[in-house]
Amino acid sequence: MVPESYYTALSAILFTIGVVGVLVRRNPLVIFMSIELMLNAANLALVAFGHRFGAADAQVLAFFVMTVAAAEVAVGLAIIVTIFRLRRRLSVDELSIMRW
Amino acid sequence: MNLVVFFVVAVVAVASALALVLRRNPIHGALFLVVNLGCVAVLYLLLSAEFLALAQVIIYAGAIMVLFVFAIMVLIPGKEETGPDPLRPQRLLALPLGAVLLLEIALILKSSVFQAAQPVAPPPALPAGAGGIETVGRLLLRDYLFPFEVTSVLLLAALVGVLALAKRKAG
Structure with a gap:
């Protein structure tokens, strides 16, 4: 039997790695993948808590998170492809048109 | 037995997450992310969440990652991060900030606010299935x-x- 606190600790570590990835990397695709990492860490914590409280509702919530992540990835990748078509380069540092 | 499986899978998950962040080539990152998602699916199985483990493999490791690999192949990136980095000091600042974030999460998990939310009675045993x-x-x-x-x-x-x-x- 694995204590739930181990799962929360692992999920905190994975989430932090995702945050560092978003801050450090310059490629928008890798930034997107780091966001997926964070969503997964949150899901893991959710399921661990659901396991502790004996509620299967947490799994339904995690399932909804997965669905929203799928929609988000589809739209995000379409935006990245459109940007690439317009500018032929793909670096978040150069995308400053909307900055005032 | 479960504990051994957990630690092996946890180590692989953290290592693949680190590799995703550290590798230059985004296609390697995508493949490491697939490994990470598979590890999380195994953890779901350990938590007796079979449905979620299945959904994780089919939706994430299957559909979403195929989309990512497609996008990477189409856009042929990988040359963006080879040049000099004009914002290097800011990027280095991200590491201590990440450490602070991890510390904060650990403090919250240890705090009395969080401990008060623990179930008073032992958690009800999940019914079979x-x-x-x-x-x-x-x-x-x-x-x-x-x-x-x-x-x-x-x-x-x-x-x-x-x-x-x-x-x-x-x-």
């Missing part, structure tokens, strides 16, 4: 029917949005 497909299916299609239907609207909206974005202008 809980977490299995039957229980989750019942919850999804009965108690959470409305959010479930709203999800389909969300997916439709994402579909239409992607088509609108990806369409080339005529002429």
